[in-house]
Amino acid sequence: MIPxxxxxxxxxxxxxxxxxGTDSAFRLLGHRxxxxxLRHLASHEGTRPVALSDLAVRIALxxxxxxxxxxxxxxxxxxxxxELSLRHTHLPMLSDAGAIEYDHRKETASLTEEGRTxxxxxxxxxxxxx
Numbered sequence: 862m863i864p865x866x867x868x869x870x871x872x873x874x875x876x877x878x879x880x881x882g883t884d885s886a887f888r889l890l891g892h893r894x895x896x897x898x899l900r901h902l903a904s905h906e907g908t909r910p911v912a913l914s915d916l917a918v919r920i921a922l923x924x925x926x927x928x929x930x931x932x933x934x935x936x937x938x939x940x941x942x943x944e945l946s947l948r949h950t951h952l953p954m955l956s957d958a959g960a961i962e963y964d965h966r967k968e969t970a971s972l973t974e975e976g977r978t979x980x981x982x983x984x985x986x987x988x989x990x991x
Contacts, residue, residue: 889958890983894920894943895951899980902961902972910969917944
């Protein structure tokens with residue numbers, strides 16, 4: 862049985878022609894770190910941009926795969942590993958798609974309207990399987 866989509870318009874193309882836009886959206890949403898970045902930026906929407914180091918800590922805590930210290934913080938090694946993958950892979954990919962504004966020099970990011978649309982699409986897809 863095929864699950865129903867809670868918001869069929871959320872499956873409209875994100876960018877470009879029909880299947881290319883949908884493929885782009887699925888590619889952008891295909892990694893949990895990119896989804897986490899979008900969710901975290903949405904929770905700070907309307908405030909100042911979020912620092913790369915804050916995103917890395919947040920994602921490391923969500924992953925809980927690394928060493929969490931007694932006070933609940935994440936080990937430096939895990940934070941740095943995630944920070945590198947965000948800096949060199951995930952944030953540039955989201956920025957190139959227009960989902961976030963990423964300032965390389967200040968190492969800060971903020972959500973764009975396209976990013977909000979992408980996040981809504983993610984929620985609609987996730988909701989259809991829940």
